[in-house]
Every structure is written in structure tokens, then in C-alpha cells.
Amino acid sequence: MKKLYSNKPVILSLVLPGLLVFLFAVLAPICLSVYYGFTDYSGMGEARLIGFDNYANLFHDSAFGRSLKNSLLLAIGFICIQHPLAILVAAVLDKLQGRAEGIFRCIYFIPNVISVAVIAYLWKFIYNPDFGLLNNIAKAFGHPGKINWLSQQNAIWSVLIVLIWHGFGWGMLIYYTGIKNIDPVLYEAASIDGANWWTTFMRITLPMMKPVIQINVTMAIISALKQMETVYLLTNGGPNNSTQFVANYLYQQAFKAFKYGYGNAIGVVFIIICVLATVTLNTIFKDKQEA
Amino acid sequence: MREDNRKIGKVILWIVLIAVAVIQLFPLIWLVDFSLGSSNEMFTNGLLIIPEKIRWDNYVKAFVDGNFLHYLRNSVLINTLAVVLVVIISIMAAFACQRMKWKMSALVSTLLVMGMMIPIHATLLPNYKIYNMLHLTDTLWALLIPYVAFSMPQGMFLMTGFIQSLPKELEEAAVMDGCGIYRIVFQIVTPLLKPSIATVAIMTFLNNWNEFMMASTYLSTPTWKTLPFSVLEFTGEYSSNYAVQFAVMALTAAPAVIVYIILNKHITKGVAMGAVKG
Structure with a gap:
């Protein structure tokens, strides 16, 4: 057994496909990004090494700062609006029994299986100033309904609404599974003690859900950092970079502004930020779990 | 008294669940509704329209030209x-x-x-x-x-x-x-x-x-x-023909939504397992 399980050629043959994919599609592009990040390459012609100039420029780039701020805003939106709602709805849904429970769960998740391409264009129409759904709803409440939802002031909030709406079902489903995994004996004990729904929720559901909440919060922050698709189609970072996100910005810099080198420098910083954020969040939550 | 409280609780519970369902689903209903009308009918003050004539040809255009x-x-x-x-x-x-x-x-x-x-x-x-x-x-x-x-x-x-x-x-x-x-x-x-x-x-x-x-x-x-x-x-x-654009969006979303509804239980389980462990 031992001999069989330490056969080097066999091990190599099992690991090689995975390693090759990783080297070719993840590691190689990162190395290439690091190289181009040190150049002034425009996308055509010669690439000239310019040292840390790109990184120095990045420090003073207000659009990049705006991108990070927007990610932070989105993360706050997820954690303060989407997640509390998702936990509450999950807890309420858990109380419901029978067919209705499955139907509601199914409905809440539907937006998640729809392509971002459809979602983004659909919301563009919903925000449309002439015949959009939102202005029509405003009119139904007696408002003149001439709001420009994607103006420089409003756009970032409109983008946040779409993202919070779209991801709601995902968060809800994970909290719902977490609640289903709580030992029912705890709820029986609470009900014998005469605890009402709210007390049970605050004293049993929430504390028992701590690990699930931590995972979900981590994922929310990471996905807020990585946001690109919806913004790319809905506003493309505009007007005036007010809805810019890092991934979208590096793409624009490379392919629209022809600063391929600069785009790659942003990419390198972006990767570092994402890795640091993941590691930091995992460490914080691990320490807390042990304490 | 307790019985009354419980009833009120039930009603609130249903209101919350239905309100969230409407928010999650209404944009999609709006999409399908407008995809069946003509582009002129979109300029209405109502939230939904009842198309004069159901225009399946929007979908034919979407299917072929899309x-x-x-x-x-x-x-x-x-x-x-x-x-x-x-x-x-x-x-x-x-x-x-x-x-x-x-x-x-x-x-x-x-x-x-x-x-x-x-x-x-x-x-x-x-x-x-x-x-x-x-x-x-x-x-x-x-x-x-x-x-x-x-x-x-x-x-x-x-x-x-x-x-x-x-x-x-x-x-x-x-x-x-x-x-x-x-x-x-x-x-x-x-x-x-x-x-x-x-x-x-x-x-x-x-x-x-x-x-x-x-x-x-x-x-x-x-x-x-x-x-x-x-x-x-x-x-x-079709930049000016909004109704056909709505049709192509509904059509594109359809395969995933249909498969999801059929395999709903398995997918829910899969996502839950994958996300909690991942």
C-alpha cells in the first residue's frame, strides 16, 4: 500500500493537469502583469521600462481612489442592508412549513440564475427617465417622476440597489441553510421557557449562526472588491468615474485609454488588495472563533 | 389574547415574505409583460400594460436575429x-x-x-x-x-x-x-x-x-x-425597438430559469453546500 501510494510518476500524472491549468491561466498572466506594470506600453509598439512610475501615479489617481471608496460603499451596503434583511427573511421562511416554503425560496433565488447581461440592461430600462418602471412608480405616488436615476449624484446609489437586489437570494439561501442546521432541540427548549419569536431569534438563531455570518460577510466584502460586470454594462463607471470600480477601471485604462502598462499596474495592486483582504478577514474570524 | 397575537404574527410573516417576493420578481414580470407589446405601448404611466395584441413576433425576431x-x-x-x-x-x-x-x-x-x-x-x-x-x-x-x-x-x-x-x-x-x-x-x-x-x-x-x-x-x-x-x-x-429588446432579454434568461425551476431542490442544496464550505 505504502509503495503504491508514494509512486512519484503516478502522483505527477494526477497533479499535472491541475498544475498546468494553474500555471498557464493564473500564474503566467500574473507574472506578465507584473512585467507590464513596470512599462509604459500602450497596447501597440514598443514597451519601455519605467520603473515604479505607474505605481507612483496610482497614488495620486483620484479615479482609483474613487473605485476603492465605491467598493467600500458596496460592502457596507451588503453588510448593513442586504444581509440583515436576508437573515430576517431566512428566519421567517424557516417558520413557514410545506409547499409555500419551497416556492418562496425558489422565487428569491431566481434573479441569481439570470445573466448579468440581462440584469444590467433590464435595470437600465427600469431607470429609464422616459418610460422606466421606477419613475412610473414615483408617478403612482404623486411624484412628477422625472428623476434621472443615473445622473452623477444618483448613479452610485442606483448601482448599489441593483447589486443588493441581485445578490439577495444568494445570501438568503446560505443563511437559510445555516438556520436549518441549528439543532431543533434549542427551539423546543426556548418555546417551553415561553420565549417569543424575537427573543428566540436574538438569543438562539443569531448566536448559532455566527460562523455562517462570518463566511457570508467575508464573501460579501470580497465580491464588493471584485465587482465589475454589472457596472461595466450599467454605467461603465460613469458619469465622470462616479460609479467606478477597480476591475472596470483597469479594463478601461488598458483597452480604452491605451495605457496597457498602467492597467496592468492597477491589476497587480488589485490582486494584492484582494489577497490581503481575504487573508485578513480569515485571520480575524479564525481568532475570534478560537477565543 | 395569545391566540390573537399569534394570528397577527402570521399575517406579518406573510406580508414580509410576499413583499420580498414581489421586489425580487416584479422587474422580471415587467420585462416579460413589455416584451409582448409594441414599443409605443411602453410610454404609459401604468406599471404594467395589457398589450392590444400579443406580439409573439417580437420573440421570433429575438430568436432569429439574436x-x-x-x-x-x-x-x-x-x-x-x-x-x-x-x-x-x-x-x-x-x-x-x-x-x-x-x-x-x-x-x-x-x-x-x-x-x-x-x-x-x-x-x-x-x-x-x-x-x-x-x-x-x-x-x-x-x-x-x-x-x-x-x-x-x-x-x-x-x-x-x-x-x-x-x-x-x-x-x-x-x-x-x-x-x-x-x-x-x-x-x-x-x-x-x-x-x-x-x-x-x-x-x-x-x-x-x-x-x-x-x-x-x-x-x-x-x-x-x-x-x-x-x-x-x-x-x-434594434436600438429603437424596445419591445424586441425586452423579448431577447427574456429569451436569454429563459433557459437558466427553466432549468433552475426544474432542478430547484438540487441546485439549492448544491449552492448551500458549496458556499458554506467554500
Whole structure:
């Protein structure tokens, strides 16, 4: 057994496909990004090494700062609006029994299986100033309904609404599974003690859900950092970079502004930020779990 | 008194659930509703319209001019291939790292899982360059390679966890019977991993089915473009005919929604397992 399980050629043959994919599609592009990040390459012609100039420029780039701020805003939106709602709805849904429970769960998740391409264009129409759904709803409440939802002031909030709406079902489903995994004996004990729904929720559901909440919060922050698709189609970072996100910005810099080198420098910083954020969040939550 | 409270509680519970359902679903109902009317009918103050005549021809236009069948075929093909490759590659690598005895097993395992932290979009620029150099742009590989690469870390992570929980006795018995490693991996271990294979397959599908950023960067001809392009390319062509645009959006969303409703229980379970463990 031992001999069989330490056969080097066999091990190599099992690991090689995975390693090759990783080297070719993840590691190689990162190395290439690091190289181009040190150049002034425009996308055509010669690439000239310019040292840390790109990184120095990045420090003073207000659009990049705006991108990070927007990610932070989105993360706050997820954690303060989407997640509390998702936990509450999950807890309420858990109380419901029978067919209705499955139907509601199914409905809440539907937006998640729809392509971002459809979602983004659909919301563009919903925000449309002439015949959009939102202005029509405003009119139904007696408002003149001439709001420009994607103006420089409003756009970032409109983008946040779409993202919070779209991801709601995902968060809800994970909290719902977490609640289903709580030992029912705890709820029986609470009900014998005469605890009402709210007390049970605050004293049993929430504390028992701590690990699930931590995972979900981590994922929310990471996905807020990585946001690109919806913004790319809905506003493309505009007007005036007010809805810019890092991934979208590096793409624009490379392919629209022809600063391929600069785009790659942003990419390198972006990767570092994402890795640091993941590691930091995992460490914080691990320490807390042990304490 | 208590009985009354309970009734009020029930009513509030239903109101909350229905309100959330309306918020999640109404935009989609609005989409389908307007897709059946004419573009002129959209300029209304009402929330929904009752089309004078139901215009199925919007959908015919969407189906034909949106290249629906061609893009759907590409999506199904590419995603199926990606799922199969991710499952096989991650089972093999997870088994080698988890069960077999070699010095670098922990290092390789960590390396492969670490891919989860790398933001996909940061690799768009360099990968474009690489695929261009190797003449891979506009081929199937330009999508398949990154789709596999970015779903593999999660697959690897999940498979490692599941293989760890399998009892070793089965493999020991197989070795006694003279099984080689490949037979152990594919004929003994793989069948036991069915639930986790389903989870990995569902997560891979959900990750890649709707992907379009890589596709629109690495592809320029329609040969391998996927379903989201029905929408992306259509809006330019029919920029003033809103109703047809609505139809193409509804049509593009339909396959995933229909499959989700049919497989709802399995998908829910898969996502829950994948997300909580991942």
C-alpha cells in the first residue's frame, strides 16, 4: 500500500493537469502583469521600462481612489442592508412549513440564475427617465417622476440597489441553510421557557449562526472588491468615474485609454488588495472563533 | 389574547415574505409583460400594460436575429466541457494531495486552492496578450481554459474536504485486491463522491454560464460566443425597438430559469453546500 501510494510518476500524472491549468491561466498572466506594470506600453509598439512610475501615479489617481471608496460603499451596503434583511427573511421562511416554503425560496433565488447581461440592461430600462418602471412608480405616488436615476449624484446609489437586489437570494439561501442546521432541540427548549419569536431569534438563531455570518460577510466584502460586470454594462463607471470600480477601471485604462502598462499596474495592486483582504478577514474570524 | 397575537404574527410573516417576493420578481414580470407589446405601448404611466395584441413576433425576431440557437449551443457545449474537466482534474489532484504520500502535497494543495483569492478580472489584460500570442483568441480554448482555471480552486477545495471524510478501509481492501491507483481513483473513490460532484458541477455552471467579460475580451467573431451575446449584440441592432429588446432579454434568461425551476431542490442544496464550505 505504502509503495503504491508514494509512486512519484503516478502522483505527477494526477497533479499535472491541475498544475498546468494553474500555471498557464493564473500564474503566467500574473507574472506578465507584473512585467507590464513596470512599462509604459500602450497596447501597440514598443514597451519601455519605467520603473515604479505607474505605481507612483496610482497614488495620486483620484479615479482609483474613487473605485476603492465605491467598493467600500458596496460592502457596507451588503453588510448593513442586504444581509440583515436576508437573515430576517431566512428566519421567517424557516417558520413557514410545506409547499409555500419551497416556492418562496425558489422565487428569491431566481434573479441569481439570470445573466448579468440581462440584469444590467433590464435595470437600465427600469431607470429609464422616459418610460422606466421606477419613475412610473414615483408617478403612482404623486411624484412628477422625472428623476434621472443615473445622473452623477444618483448613479452610485442606483448601482448599489441593483447589486443588493441581485445578490439577495444568494445570501438568503446560505443563511437559510445555516438556520436549518441549528439543532431543533434549542427551539423546543426556548418555546417551553415561553420565549417569543424575537427573543428566540436574538438569543438562539443569531448566536448559532455566527460562523455562517462570518463566511457570508467575508464573501460579501470580497465580491464588493471584485465587482465589475454589472457596472461595466450599467454605467461603465460613469458619469465622470462616479460609479467606478477597480476591475472596470483597469479594463478601461488598458483597452480604452491605451495605457496597457498602467492597467496592468492597477491589476497587480488589485490582486494584492484582494489577497490581503481575504487573508485578513480569515485571520480575524479564525481568532475570534478560537477565543 | 395569545391566540390573537399569534394570528397577527402570521399575517406579518406573510406580508414580509410576499413583499420580498414581489421586489425580487416584479422587474422580471415587467420585462416579460413589455416584451409582448409594441414599443409605443411602453410610454404609459401604468406599471404594467395589457398589450392590444400579443406580439409573439417580437420573440421570433429575438430568436432569429439574436442568434439564439447558435449561442445557446456554444454555451451548453463550453459549460459542459468545463464542468467535466473541473470535476476530473479536481478529483485527481485532490486525491493525490490528500491521500498519497509525497513531500510537497500540502504546498501544491494550497497553491491550487489559492487561485480562489485571485480576482478573475485582473487576468483579463495579460491573458488577452497571451492568447493573442498563441493564436488562441476566437477559439474554444480562450473560454475553456480560464473557465476551468477559475472554477478549479473551488472544486479542488470541496473535493479535498470530501475525500478526507471517506473511510480509508475501502481503498485498503482495493489495494489488497490488486487495484492500481487509477482504478482506485476512478472506480472506487469517484462513485462515492457523487453528491460533491453534483455540488462542484452546479457551482461551476453557475459561475460560468452567465460569464461574458472574458468572452467579449477574447472573442471577436461569433463562432464561439455564448448566450449573453444575444443581449449584448442585439441592443445595438434594434436600438429603437424596445419591445424586441425586452423579448431577447427574456429569451436569454429563459433557459437558466427553466432549468433552475426544474432542478430547484438540487441546485439549492448544491449552492448551500458549496458556499458554506467554500
